[in-house]
Amino acid sequence: xxxxxxxxxxxxxxxxxxxxxxxxxxxxxxxxxxxxxxxxxxxxxxxxxxxxxxxxxxxxxxxxxxxxxxxxxxxxxxxxxxxxxxxxxxxxxxxxxxxxxxxxxxxxxx
Amino acid sequence: xxxxxxxxxxxxxxxxxxxxxxxxxxxxxxxxxxxxxxxxxxxxxxxxxxxxxxxxxxxxxxxxxxxxxxxxxxxxxxxxxxxxxxxxxxxxxxxxxxxxxxxxxxxxxxxxxx
Numbered sequence: 356x357x358x359x360x361x362x363x364x365x366x367x368x369x370x371x372x373x374x375x376x377x378x379x380x381x382x383x384x385x386x387x388x389x390x391x392x393x394x395x396x397x398x399x400x401x402x403x404x405x406x407x408x409x410x411x412x413x414x415x416x417x418x419x420x421x422x423x424x425x426x427x428x429x430x431x432x433x434x435x436x437x438x439x440x441x442x443x444x445x446x447x448x449x450x451x452x453x454x455x456x457x458x459x460x461x462x463x464x465x
Numbered sequence: 466x467x468x469x470x471x472x473x474x475x476x477x478x479x480x481x482x483x484x485x486x487x488x489x490x491x492x493x494x495x496x497x498x499x500x501x502x503x504x505x506x507x508x509x510x511x512x513x514x515x516x517x518x519x520x521x522x523x524x525x526x527x528x529x530x531x532x533x534x535x536x537x538x539x540x541x542x543x544x545x546x547x548x549x550x551x552x553x554x555x556x557x558x559x560x561x562x563x564x565x566x567x568x569x570x571x572x573x574x575x576x577x578x579x
Contacts, residue, residue: 401567448565451562452510454510454523455507
């Protein structure tokens with residue numbers, strides 16, 4: 356299971372693109388990178404998962420460079436409703452102990 | 466399809482009391498797990514299960530017991546509640562062992578131990 360490091364908090368204005376970087380220097384060959392979003396008083400929700408290069412869905416994009424030692428979650432044109440905590444996880448098949456760090460608290464400012 | 470259902474949503478206990486937090490999923494997921502989340506902290510894994518009859522400890526298992534008699538249910542038992550167990554508890558499930566699949570979380574159970 357990859358140990359991940361993220362910034363504790365970030366602020367952004369509405370309408371801006373937000374990039375949250377996660378460092379995972381010890382990522383294993385078969386590990387995937389997964390991002391979750393958590394609103395107050397709710398359980399985390401899956402956002403996106405990737406292995407390498409770029410993955411995009413209707414909510415976000417995930418960029419993973421060739422060395423896979425870091426990844427960047429990109430949220431286009433954030434709104435107030437994107438204010439949440441974002442968690443980065445590195446894990447592979449058979450990773451039973453999925454551990455979440457403290458995540459990045461994103462605050463979107465009007 | 467209800468997803469992951471946790472009960473109760475709120476509970477107040479006195480020190481030394483016992484209780485069970487219920488978790489049920491209707492997605493036929495093999496993997497289930499319990500986390501606790503304290504203020505300003507991330508989620509910490511308590512116990513997990515990779516299938517009926519199979520359970521194992523996570524990061525913070527002390528004071529908690531689990532069992533998995535069916536695929537659908539994964540209850541978490543507090544045998545003798547302590548104030549340090551005041552927390553929000555989340556149950557999660559995944560079709561795979563979790564590493565490459567999506568974890569689905571319940572809405573949480575807020576426990577206060579006096």
